[in-house]
Amino acid sequence: xxxxxxxxxxxxVGACAVGGIxxxxxxxxxxxxxxxxxxxxxxxxxxxxxxxxxxxVLSVDPTRATPALRLNNGRxxxxxxxxxxxxxxxxxxxxxxxxIGPTLAAQFGYLPGTLWILVGGVLGGCVQDMTIxxxxxxxxxxxxxxxxxxELGPVGGFAAMLGTLTxxxxxxxxxxxxxxxxxxxxxxxxxxxxxxxxxAVLVGLYLRNIRPGRVLExxxxxxxxxxxxxxxxxxxxxxxxxxxxxNLQGKPLAWFVIGYGFIAAVLPxxxxxxxxDYLSTFLKLGTxxxxxxxxxxxxxxxxxxxxxxxxDGSGPIFGGSLFPFVFITIACGAIxxxxxxxxxxxxxxxxxxxxxxxxxxxGSMMLESGVAVMAxxxxxxxxxxxxxxxNSAPGIVGASAEAAVATITSWGFPVxxxxxxxxxxxxxxxxxxxxTGGAPSLAVGMASIFSSAFGExxxxxxxxxxxxxxxxxILTTLDAGTRVGRFMLQDALGHVWKPMGETSWYPSxxxxxxxxxxxxxxxxxxxxxxxNGGINILWPLFGIANQLLAGIALSVATGxxxxxxxxxxxxxxxxxxxxxAIVTTSAxxxxxxxxxxxxxxxxxxxxxxxxxxxxxxxxxxxxxxxQLIFNQRLDAVLAVMLSAILWVVIADMVRVSLRAxxxxxxxxxxxxxxxxxxxxxxxxxxx
Amino acid sequence: MSIQxxxxxxxxxxxxxxxxxxxxxxxxxxxxxxxxxxxxxxxxRRAFYMKQQQSKWTGVSRCC
Numbered sequence: 001x002x003x004x005x006x007x008x009x010x011x012x013v014g015a016c017a018v019g020g021i022x023x024x025x026x027x028x029x030x031x032x033x034x035x036x037x038x039x040x041x042x043x044x045x046x047x048x049x050x051x052x053x054x055x056x057v058l059s060v061d062p063t064r065a066t067p068a069l070r071l072n073n074g075r076x077x078x079x080x081x082x083x084x085x086x087x088x089x090x091x092x093x094x095x096x097x098x099x100i101g102p103t104l105a106a107q108f109g110y111l112p113g114t115l116w117i118l119v120g121g122v123l124g125g126c127v128q129d130m131t132i133x134x135x136x137x138x139x140x141x142x143x144x145x146x147x148x149x150x151e152l153g154p155v156g157g158f159a160a161m162l163g164t165l166t167x168x169x170x171x172x173x174x175x176x177x178x179x180x181x182x183x184x185x186x187x188x189x190x191x192x193x194x195x196x197x198x199x200a201v202l203v204g205l206y207l208r209n210i211r212p213g214r215v216l217e218x219x220x221x222x223x224x225x226x227x228x229x230x231x232x233x234x235x236x237x238x239x240x241x242x243x244x245x246x247n248l249q250g251k252p253l254a255w256f257v258i259g260y261g262f263i264a265a266v267l268p269x270x271x272x273x274x275x276x277d278y279l280s281t282f283l284k285l286g287t288x289x290x291x292x293x294x295x296x297x298x299x300x301x302x303x304x305x306x307x308x309x310x311x312d313g314s315g316p317i318f319g320g321s322l323f324p325f326v327f328i329t330i331a332c333g334a335i336x337x338x339x340x341x342x343x344x345x346x347x348x349x350x351x352x353x354x355x356x357x358x359x360x361x362x363g364s365m366m367l368e369s370g371v372a373v374m375a376x377x378x379x380x381x382x383x384x385x386x387x388x389x390x391n392s393a394p395g396i397v398g399a400s401a402e403a404a405v406a407t408i409t410s411w412g413f414p415v416x417x418x419x420x421x422x423x424x425x426x427x428x429x430x431x432x433x434x435x436t437g438g439a440p441s442l443a444v445g446m447a448s449i450f451s452s453a454f455g456e457x458x459x460x461x462x463x464x465x466x467x468x469x470x471x472x473x474i475l476t477t478l479d480a481g482t483r484v485g486r487f488m489l490q491d492a493l494g495h496v497w498k499p500m501g502e503t504s505w506y507p508s509x510x511x512x513x514x515x516x517x518x519x520x521x522x523x524x525x526x527x528x529x530x531x532n533g534g535i536n537i538l539w540p541l542f543g544i545a546n547q548l549l550a551g552i553a554l555s556v557a558t559g560x561x562x563x564x565x566x567x568x569x570x571x572x573x574x575x576x577x578x579x580x581a582i583v584t585t586s587a588x589x590x591x592x593x594x595x596x597x598x599x600x601x602x603x604x605x606x607x608x609x610x611x612x613x614x615x616x617x618x619x620x621x622x623x624x625x626x627q628l629i630f631n632q633r634l635d636a637v638l639a640v641m642l643s644a645i646l647w648v649v650i651a652d653m654v655r656v657s658l659r660a661x662x663x664x665x666x667x668x669x670x671x672x673x674x675x676x677x678x679x680x681x682x683x684x685x686x687x
Numbered sequence: 688m689s690i691q692x693x694x695x696x697x698x699x700x701x702x703x704x705x706x707x708x709x710x711x712x713x714x715x716x717x718x719x720x721x722x723x724x725x726x727x728x729x730x731x732r733r734a735f736y737m738k739q740q741q742s743k744w745t746g747v748s749r750c751c
Contacts, residue, residue, distance in 0.1 A: 074719030075735075076742050084706045097751035143746070171751050213736035215708040269744040270737060277749065278708075332751055341747040480749040487745065503745075546751070 007047065014040025018118075021306070022111060028301040031377045034114055035295065038373045042366045045122035050362040053127060054355075057561065057569040058134050062355035065675040067140045067348065077141075079352035082359055089347045090364040091281045093129070093339045094288070096175060096439075096474050097332025097546075098372035103438035103445075104539060105329040106379040106387065107315040109307040112326045113376055120327070120334030121369030124576040128550055129339045130361030131557045131573060136344035137351055138671045144344045148556050148649070150670040151563070156652045159645045160552050161488065164341065166642060167545035168485045169516070171338075172261070173523035174538040175474045180253045180528055181437035181535075182467050187246035188428055190253070192233035192464055193471040194246070197260070199225045200276035207278075208270050215278055222279045226472070230465050237428060250528040257478070258521040264479035265486060265513040273479050280473035287469050291374050291446065294453040304380035304387065309411070316392040316408075317436070318536045319598030324587040327579075328543035333372025335576065337549025339365065353677075378445030379438075385415025386423065386432075390441040393533030394434045404433055428460030436533040439470045485516035526631045529624045536598075537635060540591060544584050544642050551580045551646045555653040562657040563666055570657075581650060588643040592636045601639070605632035712739060 017037035021029065054060045068079040080088075105113040136142055142150070145164065149157025183190040203222040211217055236242045248256075264272050313321035318329065332338070343361060351357065379387060388397075388408045397404040401417045408415050424432045427444060435441070443466035450462040487503060489512040494501015500508045527534025554577035561570045594600030597607040605628075611617050612625045660666045705711045713732050720729040730738065 072719065072723075074716040074723070075739065078712075078715060078719075081703075081706065084703065087707045092748055093750045095749065095751040175751070208733065208736065212731075212733035213713050213739075214710060216705065216710050219708065270740045273744060274740045336751065338747075338750045342750050345746045346743065346748050477749055477751060480744065480747075483744060484747050 007044070010040050010043055014044060021114065024306060028303055029110075029306075030299055031295060031302055031381065032299050034110070034302070034373060034377060037114075038118055038370060041118045041122055042370065045126065046358075046362060046366060049122065050126065050130065050358050053130065053362075053572055054134075054358045057566065057572050058131065058357075060134065060354050060357060062353055063677050064354055065677045065680045066137055066351050066354055067672065068351055069677065069680045070672070070675055071140065071349075076346070077349045080350040082352065082356040085347060085350045085352075085356065086360050086364055087285075088350065089342070089360050090367055091284065092342045092346065093336075093364060094284060094368045094371060095332070095477050096178065096470055097336060097338075098368055099375045099442055099470065100178060100438040100539075101330040101332055101543075102372050102376040103379040103442050104317050104391070104535070105326050106304060106376060107308065107310050107317045107391070108322055108326055109311075110302055110304050110376060110380040111306040112311070112322055113330055114373065116326055116330055117333050117369055117372045117376065120330075121365065121372075124550075124579070125333075125335035125339070125369065126362040126365040127572060127576065128335055128337075128553055128557070129343050129365040130357055132340045132553050133343040133348060133351075133361035134354070134357045135557060135560060137348040137354065137357060140672050141346075141348040142344060142670070144340050144553055144556065147344065147560075147670070148552065151556060151560050151667055152649070152652050152656050153667055156552075156556070156649050159649045159652075160556075161492075163545070163549050163552055163642070163645050163649075165485060165488050166638070166645075167338065167542070167549050168481050168488075169519040170523065170538065170542045170545050170638075172478050172481045172485075172520040173527065174535070174542045175477055176254070176257045176261070176520065176524040177527040177534050177538060178437040178439050179471050179474050180250055180257060180524070181435060181533075182439040182443075182471060183248070183253050184250050184435075185247055185431070186429055186467075187243045188233040188237040188460075188464050189467045189471075190246040190248055191236040191242070192229050192468045193475075195229035195232065196226060196276070196279075196468065196472055196475070197272070199229065200272055200279060203275035203279065204271045207275055218275065219278045219282050222275065223282060226279060226283070226468065227465075230461060230468055233464055234428060234460065251525075254521075254525050254528045257524065258517060260475070261478050261482050261521070262513060262517045264475075265482040265517065266509055269483075273476070273483070276472065277476050277480070280476045283469050284473060287466075288371055288374075291378070291449065292370075294449045295374060295377060297453045298449055300377070300381045300449060300452075302377065302380045303382065304384050308384075313596070313599065316388060316396045318539060319596060320540065320587075320590060324583045324590070325540065327583040328540055328547065328587045330372065331543045331546040331550075333369055333375070335547070335550050335580070337546050337551070337553055340549065340553035375442060378442055378449060381448070382441065382445055383413075383415065383419075385409065385413040386420065386444075387441055388413055389415050389420055390432050390435050390444065391438065392434060393436050393531070393536065395532040397434075401431075401433055426459045427463040429463070434533070436535050438535075439467060442470070443467045482513065482516050482520070485519075486512045489515060523631075526627060530628060531621065537601075537632070540587065541635060541639060544587055544591075544639060547580050547584045548642045548646045551577060551584065552649045554580065555649045559653040559656050560669075563660045563669065567657075567661060577650070581646060584646060585643055588639045591639050601632045601636035605629045605636075608632070709739075 017033050020033045068077050071077040102113050145160045148160040203218045207218045311322035385408050397407040405415050405417050443463050446466040447459050447462035451459045490501055527538050554573045557573040558570050595603050597604040608629050656666050713735050
């Protein structure tokens with residue numbers, strides 16, 4: 001009785017908070033409204049929906065032995081406490097995505113993005129993560145690609161592989177661009193980010209040669225050095241000669257990131273990738289906690305309107321109307337297909353009891369969704385004029401500071417040159433105009449929350465701490481992604497010529513790594529030379545690719561449910577799948593055929609070609625124009641290809657499902673046979 | 688709270704932190720090895736750490 005009353009109260013408070021943020025039309029609104037709405041929606045989703053899905057739809061069976069129990073080898077198959085697996089899984093799924101997407105989508109106002117994060121998370125992303133984790137656990141930890149092949153057939157399997165490789169290339173390019181934009185002409189940020197590399201190598205040597213496997217010790221030393229690097233960046237910035245050394249343009253920084261990506265991908269993992277990953281994981285968990293604490297302590301006011309005029313598609317950060325682009329821009333945080341790869345990788349091999357998939361799959365994604373909500377708060381607590389000045393490319397608002405503030409003020413978001421100069425000085429930067437990519441504006445937002453909660457005088461330190469924090473795990477994603485791309489390519493080329501498939505044969509390692517790096521390096525380089533900032537092109541493409549991967553994962557899940565005779569529950573994954581199919585297809589349609597050059601790839605290519613032909617282009621722009629024109633056309637082809645892959649997988653799923661419903665033969669269920677949990681425990685005691 | 692409960696609380700917290708950092712992975716491996724493969728010598732701490740890193744970074748273990 002008391003419990004019922006409690007949940008009714010949660011529902012009422014949640015409804016009031018959602019109503020509050022949706023209907024509020026004052027000057028500002030307190031961030032606590034959003035926090036309360038989020039907490040209530042997550043609790044209701046976890047308590048009721050996830051429990052129902054686990055029990056009825058998935059038929060989770062806590063008496064069934066998991067692969068960690070059956071195949072326990074003390075190394076990768078190890079039954080682990082559920083909160084520990086929760087921590088590992090959350091650290092694996094949470095990357096820079098949920099921080100950047102909401103920051104960019106804030107151009108529509110705080111409301112659309114927040115609602116999509118909450119609803120998409122509870123009904124889409126969390127369900128996807130839990131379902132794939134469960135299906136993979138039932139199949140001894142098989143990967144999404146293998147499950148697609150086993151359960152749907154070779155077509156689905158091949159499409160999943162192609163989709164994964166494509167998303168990897170685009171993801172790394174866009175993240176590389178975010179780091180380059182954060183370091184551009186910022187000696188402090190650049191020197192701090194550079195310093196993270198030798199620090200990681202030092203920790204790597206410590207963990208291998210000095211104290212093998214003592215991760216806590218190594219990480220504490222590394223974190224202390226990282227904090228020192230943040231402060232040290234400030235000294236570099238105030239030293240005239242050193243300052244010039246690290247004051248770099250976009251192009252050399254892009255080459256640095258490309259070279260770094262190649263070297264990191266061919267070096268042994270223990271030297272650079274693994275130690276930096278430990279550091280970034282601790283930083284991530286610490287910063288997320290700190291941010292949550294600071295938001296609750298400070299209860300900041302949101303200055304962005306609920307909805308801005310840019311829902312019509314004229315937004316300065318990326319072109320395109322609210323539908324479908326808010327659903328593309330915020331992928332991670334609402335639903336992210338990439339999680340399906342992690343959920344069908346390491347995590348299922350650690351789960352000690354099937355019942356834990358609810359906490360680990362649904363719960364971790366809920367927390368990641370909460371991180372996205374905090375990123376949205378950090379972006380919208382800035383004065384809207386300041387937010388737009390930081391995030392708008394010079395090609396949109398004008399190259400000079402005066403032109404930019406005039407344009408932005410004319411939209412109804414007043415901002416002045418003095419205000420921006422003062423802010424830049426406070427943050428220890430020479431300018432904050434046109435720092436596109438989301439990282440700098442997020443860092444300004446985080447720095448203002450942190451400094452007001454934990455020390456007003458340290459704004460510049462907090463700003464560069466936030467930049468370092470984002471860069472560290474972007475670089476981890478960059479070389480981990482390059483490595484995964486390399487393995488996939490080696491696997492594929494191994495079918496053509498056997499030696500290429502040997503993962504430790506050095507010529508193959510070098511060639512395939514170079515191919516993958518060249519793939520993302522190309523998009524990164526074009527993004528850097530593009531006067532409109534590149535993010536405008538690459539982020540939507542990344543969103544489409546990520547949602548495509550989620551579509552593949554949900555197709556596999558829906559197909560399996562129907563094959564198992566659960567047609568009446570298939571809407572649980574089928575509705576999110578249908579929504580993603582609509583969103584990605586209409587976004588692709590707009591990105592390809594829209595006549596607005598800020599939205600359509602082909603329209604942009606044609607407009608630029610016409611300007612080039614008429615000779616009205618300044619010479620420095622004319623020099624890169626042919627590359628940009630080619631790239632826009634390539635992007636159009638890529639977008640169509642991505643949508644086509646999704647529809648092929650959906651068609652394959654529908655084909656298999658129809659056969660199953662009609663009682664015709666389908667690929668057999670690939671679940672591992674049922675073993676009762678007690679038989680393992682008795683066996684272990686006997687041994 | 689009694690001293691005993693306090694120390695057991697911190698003991699639990701410490702073991703959770705060690706587990707999260709995978710500091711206890713080698714101890715777990717040794718325990719498993721002693722039970723399942725008694726007789727054959729276990730891997731050294733360093734060899735185990737290297738093998739663990741290799742298998743961790745062969746699949747997709749980090750996301751965007």
